[in-house]
Amino acid sequence: GIQVEQSPPDLILQEGANSTLRCNFSDSVNNLQWFHQNPWGQLINLFYIPSGTKQNGRLSATTVATERYSLLYISSSQTTDSGVYFCAVSCWGKLQFGAGTQVVVTP
Amino acid sequence: NAGVTQTPKFQVLKTGQSMTLQCAQDMNHNSMYWYRQDPGMGLRLIYYSASEGTTDKGEVPNGYNVSRLNKREFSLRLESAAPSQTSVYFCASLRDRGQTEAFFGQGTRLTVV
Secondary structure: OOOEEEEOOEEEEEOOOOEEEEEEEOOOOOEEEEEEEOOOOOEEEEEEOOOEEEEEOOEEEEEEHHHOEEEEEEOOOOHHHOEEEEEEEEOOOOOEEOOOEEEEEEO | OOOEEEEOOEEEEOOOOOEEEEEEEOOOOOEEEEEEEOOOOOEEEEEEEOOOOOOEEOOOOOOEEEEEOOOOEEEEEEOOOOHHHOEEEEEEEEOOOOOOOOEEOOOEEEEEO
16 A cells, blocks of 8 residues: 655644644555644644645645655644644545654644 | 534443444545544554445454445444454545545544453
8 A cells, every 4th residue: 555654753843933744655646635633633634735735824735746745834833733743645545644743832 | 514423422342342333424425434543643444435335444454344324324343342442433534536535523432441
C-alpha cells in the first residue's frame, strides 16, 4: 500500500507563531486530505487537496502531486490549534493515514 | 443533515463478549470504512465497502466482521472481544473511490476488560 510519512512528529509553538507541517507519500494518489483531531478526539476536515493550493482563514495547504508531498501552513497560531494533524491519502479506495503531527500551542 | 453517525459512543465489554458497532450516513455515499485508532497512532483501516453489497479487508481485519446492510449503513462486529481490541473506532464515508472527500463519525471508544 501507499506509505505516508508526516513530519515533524511533535511541534511546540508559542501563540502567534507560524509553522509548516509536511506529508510525504510514496505513490500517485487521487485523494489527499488534512484533518485536525481535537483534544476530544473528533476528526475535523481541514482540506481536501489532491493538488494545488487552498486557504481557509489562518490555515493553508499546498499539494505537489508530481513530487508526492503536501504542506499544511498554520499562521498566527492559537491555543485552539492544539491537537494532532493527520494527512491521509488514497488511490482509488483505501484512505491511508500518516502517524500525525502532535501540535501544542502555548499561551 | 447529520453526516456520519456512530453508535454507541462509549462501550465497556468483558473479554469474550460480542458486540456490533453501528454506522449510518445520510449523504448518499457509496463507499464506507471502519478504522481503529490506538493511543499515539494514526488510523488503521479494518474493513471497507466500496459499494453496497461489497466488502474488503483492510490493514487489520483479524477479529472483526462487517456487514453493509444497505447503502446507508455499515456495521462492525466483534464476535469475541479481546483486550487488544481496546481502541477508538471511526467510521467514514466517501461518495465514491475517486476524487472525493471523506467524512468521519465522532468515534466509538471501546474498552475490553
